[in-house]
Amino acid sequence: MAQFTRVSRSVGLITLQNPPVNALSAVTRQGIVDAVKSALGDPKVKSVVICGQNGIFCGGADIKEFGTNITGPPLVPMIHAIEASNKPVVAAIEGSAFGGGLELALGCHYRVAHSKAKLGLTEVTLGLLPAAGGTQRLPRLIGVPAALNLITTGRHVTAAEALQLGIVDQVTDHNTVDEAVKFALSVAGKSLDARRISTYPCPRPSDVDALFEEVMQKVRQSARGAIAPIACVQAVRAAATLPYSQGMEREQELMATLFTSGQARALQYCFFAQRAVGRWSMPSGARWDTSKPRSIRKAAVIGLGTMGRGIAVALAQAGLSVVAVETQEKQFTEAKKMVSGMMERGAKRRGTAPPLDKITYSQNIQAVADVDLVIEAVFEDMALKEKVFQQLSTICKQGTFLCTNTSALDVDHLASQTRNPELVVGMHFFAPAHVMKLLEVVYGPRSSPQAVATAMQLGKKMGKVSVAVGNCRGFVGNRMLKPYLEQALFLLEEGATPELVDGALEEFGFALGVFKMSDLSGLDVGWKIRKGDGLVEPGLASGPSARIRQGRRYSPLGDLLCEQGRFGQKTGQGWYRYDKPGSRVARYDPWLHSFLEEYRTQHGIVARRMDQQEVLERCLYALINEGFRILEDGIAAGPEDIDIIYVFGYSWPRHRGGPMFYASMVGLAKVLKRLEHYHQAHPDIPYMQPCNLLRRLVASGSPPVHKWKEAIKKLRSQL
Numbered sequence: 120m121a122q123f124t125r126v127s128r129s130v131g132l133i134t135l136q137n138p139p140v141n142a143l144s145a146v147t148r149q150g151i152v153d154a155v156k157s158a159l160g161d162p163k164v165k166s167v168v169i170c171g172q173n174g175i176f177c178g179g180a181d182i183k184e185f186g187t188n189i190t191g192p193p194l195v196p197m198i199h200a201i202e203a204s205n206k207p208v209v210a211a212i213e214g215s216a217f218g219g220g221l222e223l224a225l226g227c228h229y230r231v232a233h234s235k236a237k238l239g240l241t242e243v244t245l246g247l248l249p250a251a252g253g254t255q256r257l258p259r260l261i262g263v264p265a266a267l268n269l270i271t272t273g274r275h276v277t278a279a280e281a282l283q284l285g286i287v288d289q290v291t292d293h294n295t296v297d298e299a300v301k302f303a304l305s306v307a308g309k310s311l312d313a314r315r316i317s318t319y320p321c322p323r324p325s326d327v328d329a330l331f332e333e334v335m336q337k338v339r340q341s342a343r344g345a346i347a348p349i350a351c352v353q354a355v356r357a358a359a360t361l362p363y364s365q366g367m368e369r370e371q372e373l374m375a376t377l378f379t380s381g382q383a384r385a386l387q388y389c390f391f392a393q394r395a396v397g398r399w400s401m402p403s404g405a406r407w408d409t410s411k412p413r414s415i416r417k418a419a420v421i422g423l424g425t426m427g428r429g430i431a432v433a434l435a436q437a438g439l440s441v442v443a444v445e446t447q448e449k450q451f452t453e454a455k456k457m458v459s460g461m462m463e464r465g466a467k468r469r470g471t472a473p474p475l476d477k478i479t480y481s482q483n484i485q486a487v488a489d490v491d492l493v494i495e496a497v498f499e500d501m502a503l504k505e506k507v508f509q510q511l512s513t514i515c516k517q518g519t520f521l522c523t524n525t526s527a528l529d530v531d532h533l534a535s536q537t538r539n540p541e542l543v544v545g546m547h548f549f550a551p552a553h554v555m556k557l558l559e560v561v562y563g564p565r566s567s568p569q570a571v572a573t574a575m576q577l578g579k580k581m582g583k584v585s586v587a588v589g590n591c592r593g594f595v596g597n598r599m600l601k602p603y604l605e606q607a608l609f610l611l612e613e614g615a616t617p618e619l620v621d622g623a624l625e626e627f628g629f630a631l632g633v634f635k636m637s638d639l640s641g642l643d644v645g646w647k648i649r650k651g652d653g654l655v656e657p658g659l660a661s662g663p664s665a666r667i668r669q670g671r672r673y674s675p676l677g678d679l680l681c682e683q684g685r686f687g688q689k690t691g692q693g694w695y696r697y698d699k700p701g702s703r704v705a706r707y708d709p710w711l712h713s714f715l716e717e718y719r720t721q722h723g724i725v726a727r728r729m730d731q732q733e734v735l736e737r738c739l740y741a742l743i744n745e746g747f748r749i750l751e752d753g754i755a756a757g758p759e760d761i762d763i764i765y766v767f768g769y770s771w772p773r774h775r776g777g778p779m780f781y782a783s784m785v786g787l788a789k790v791l792k793r794l795e796h797y798h799q800a801h802p803d804i805p806y807m808q809p810c811n812l813l814r815r816l817v818a819s820g821s822p823p824v825h826k827w828k829e830a831i832k833k834l835r836s837q838l
């Protein structure tokens with residue numbers, strides 16, 4: 120709702136009251152309409168201030184209404200009525216003014232913002248465009264190039280930048296509403312002719328066509344198949360080329376297309392899923408709201424390889440005191456230099472001082488004696504990690520949480536090396552750890568709820584999206600990656616090329632296809648893991664048994680490349696050719712293609728033609744099938760956890776909502792049918808055998824994704 124009061128005798132104060140973010144729900148819109156009517160009808164009111172309660176102006180339209188039958192007064196006429204008012208209306212912006220919230224402020228005649236406020240037309244991140252006049256008013260106010268930048272990216276601007284751009288008229292460090300009231304008093308009675316943005320001519324760039332052509336090309340490239348950024352450009356083009364009323368019609372038309380699109384549903388699902396993963400639960404019944412985290416002020420990182428360095432930087436940037444331990448002399452010296460460089464570059468980007476004094480370095484593990492939490496990031500080797508955990512258990516003060524950054528190893532086994540296994544959890548960061556947003560917090564059967572709560576809270580403090588998951592080989596992300604990578608290799612054996620597979624995946628929306636990604640990460644990483652698992656047999660053995668390992672189909676293609684020293688970008692050769700070691704542009708490699716042909720001949724495989732659909736179905740459905748197994752095993756609490764891990768950690772295109780959401784959009788029955796088809800064709804690939812949970816969900820009528828958790832609970836109780 121919205122409340123109308125009169126302050127300072129002649130200022131009508133309208134306060135949006137819809138916790139937690141004053142979203143413009145039907146009731147709130149009705150409240151605003153009524154309050155504006157009261158303010159304009161009150162002869163004692165000479166000017167008006169609109170603000171939001173609890174330190175936030177407005178988080179925009181109520182996203183929860185979007186999937187429903189929208190009732191209540193529409194936003195566009197409501198904002199027009201405010202703009203048309205003959206009494207000056209001032210927006211008092213504290214906290215956030217996003218989406219429809221900023222559009223409401225743009226309908227006001229003046230805007231006063233607190234210095235800490237953030238503003239943005241964020242709709243594009245939800246698969247929409249600013250459809251309450253934002254695409255028409257913003258370019259009129261700040262010019263086409265700046266408006267395009269804000270609207271196509273949805274980026275948040277600070278109050279200082281908003282002032283510089285001309286979005287706000289005044290920035291204050293004091294009480295924003297008090298300042299806005301003063302401002303409203305000062306402009307009472309003044310002409311509003313020059314204050315109604317919709318009446319401004321849109322500044323027309325000299326060569327409109329060339330400008331929009333160039334922008335459209337850039338946007339298409341970075342959008343990776345997302346349609347909203349493109350519609351945003353089209354709407355701003357309408358502002359630059361059409362009168363306001365026709366521009367508004369175009370805005371509404373484009374919005375109507377986006378509004379019902381699968382992409383908007385996917386992006387809005389991601390918005391809520393990102394928040395839902397914070398409300399974690401464990402199979403034991405422990406939950407986020409009943410588990411109290413402990414505050415961590417001092418942490419240690421053991422091992423300063425690539426991961427350890429990134430983790431140390433992320434901890435220091437979050438304001439923690441960090442003890443960084445590396446026992447090997449060469450690595451120690453190199454890491455100190457690298458970590459300082461990373462912090463300096465980060466600080467330069469943010470315009471802050473680098474937190475260099477937050478980190479102390481040591482070559483002695485005893486230096487961690489007084490820390491509250493340790494993150495072990497030594498080489499991925501169980502024997503080595505066992506030793507570190509045994510040492511930590513005796514060195515650290517009572518109650519220190521011991522975390523491992525392992526990407527696949529058994530967290531519970533490591534816990535068993537310590538005196539207090541309840542203090543042990545996995546904190547699986549993604550490289551580069553100071554940049555990537557995802558953190559998997561892995562609990563073992565003995566991890567205490569407090570240890571999980573503490574790791575989750577620390578992740579949040581480090582700016583990560585943290586997801587709590589159970590303990591199994593590869594946890595959620597890497598466990599699902601295995602069948603995906605495996606399918607890609609099988610496709611090559613059967614006749615595909617790296618270009619075909621990557622092309623299909625990139626068209627789907629991945630930033631990099633699976634082979635380019637493997638070249639970037641380094642092919643030797645997986646090789647080492649497969650060696651550890653006893654899967655690698657050197658040489659190019661012939662016959663079908665060469666492609667069966669441990670009773671299932673196996674492709675030695677990756678091993679054979681590694682035997683040739685082709686480790687990917689870092690060696691200048693992998694699935695592609697690079698101009699020199701470390702170069703990033705993947706080029707067609709004739710050697711690789713002859714190698715594949717020779718391989719097929721040697722193994723008696725007749726290459727067949729395959730299309731992008733088969734590539735997508737086999738790679739993605741194998742991965743999704745494993746996602747269902749993860750849900751079945753209770754390793755992830757719900758589909759949202761899996762989807763957020765994939766969107767934030769594995770560059771799954773956000774506008775497709777994550778693998779489990781995607782499966783629900785494709786239709787569970789179809790996914791099941793295609794998996795059955797591929798399993799029949801390839802009975803030696805266990806990953807293609809449809810998971811029981813998928814079968815049972817289909818049998819129960821394929822509930823929508825937001826009902827899976829409940830459905831899984833019900834199915835479990837029937838067993």
Ligand SMILES: CCCCCCCCCCCCC[C@H](O)CC(=O)SCCNC(=O)CCNC(=O)[C@H](O)C(C)(C)COP(=O)(O)OP(=O)(O)OC[C@H]1O[C@@H](n2cnc3c(N)ncnc32)[C@H](O)[C@@H]1OP(=O)(O)O
Binds near residue numbers: 139218
């Ligand atoms: C067939 C023909 C159809 C024709 C077309 C129909 C047209 C319909 C009319 C459309 C008019 C367009 C209007 C406008 O252009 C569209 C929009 O405004 S879209 C919304 C834009 N807003 C945003 O993108 C902001 C989203 N929110 C945030 O970024 C953050 O929440 C915040 C505001 C910065 C606050 O951050 P925090 O303090 O960290 O808090 P949380 O993020 O955890 O949020 C707390 C809580 O609030 C819920 N929430 C947040 N924003 C909204 C919202 N806009 N609507 C509903 N709910 C919101 C959030 O989910 C949290 O709750 P929880 O999920 O944890 O329960």
